[in-house]
Amino acid sequence: MSDQTQSAVNSVIRNAQPTDAARIVNFYNVVGGETDYLSFGRNEYPQSAEEVAHSIEHMKGSGGNCMLLMLEGEEIVGIGTIDSSTKHRFLHVGTLGIVISQSHAGKGRGRVLMNALIDWSKNNGQTEKITLITRADNERAIALYEKLGFEREGVFCKDSYDGEQYYDSLSMALFL
Template structure:
């Protein structure tokens, strides 16, 4: 993607009507088999379930869902979700997905920067966390460049086959 196209991208709060497009991107990322815990055959989320999740996220003042759009097409999204527990009310975790053909163009960075701006303005949020496969070095480099630090590692957390495992790296930033 050229610099010119990137300049025409917008980051905005998701809308209910974006649900199907968000699900399509999630299905694409799951099908790649590299960056998501679920594998294709176990990922069966329906449009109705996605719609309900989007609605609930947007209605929660401690959560957000942002989309990246280029020429009217949603090409990526980032969510920040919390748990409904008092002792965890100051923190939450993010998930981010960008269409494969749009990666390495700065879209992930734009989404993360906008999320961090939102988190800093949110009076409830103090800590933004994430988990990332240890093999996802591009993502880890991006997170570190924005100030995230590794706070833990779950060794051999994911079993890919009888002889291959992946560590899960836990990262955070205080806002």
């Protein structure tokens, strides 16, 4: 993927830079409170800006890891990641993560960012399979993933707990 791509929804998608780290942590801490579908809540993002900057810097030398930012002006409205194992037997598998801020959801941005991650994976010379895990009741996300060719691989029963209720998680994969 080129360093910067203009999408059909007037957003710009570009590779994250270490200088974006504080804004990335802030974005995650805000969106964590907007949805119950993430693995963390408001102000619970587990990495500091310094750790995120280090991770982004490390990605530059890795063929199977990336973080793409979706921006409108200077505002981060979405983040997509592909993370691959460093273990030789699993280098071909990239794990996808994506989040769009609630105020920008439902407008096609998720599809655009997903397609950018898929294109990046197809062209990185390493990834042959993209996996993701989503909560099994996240119907809107699952519908998008299936439209993009992801297949259901399995269910993790009672995989997450919000303090009141257990939720199943769904494993999905796209073979490139």
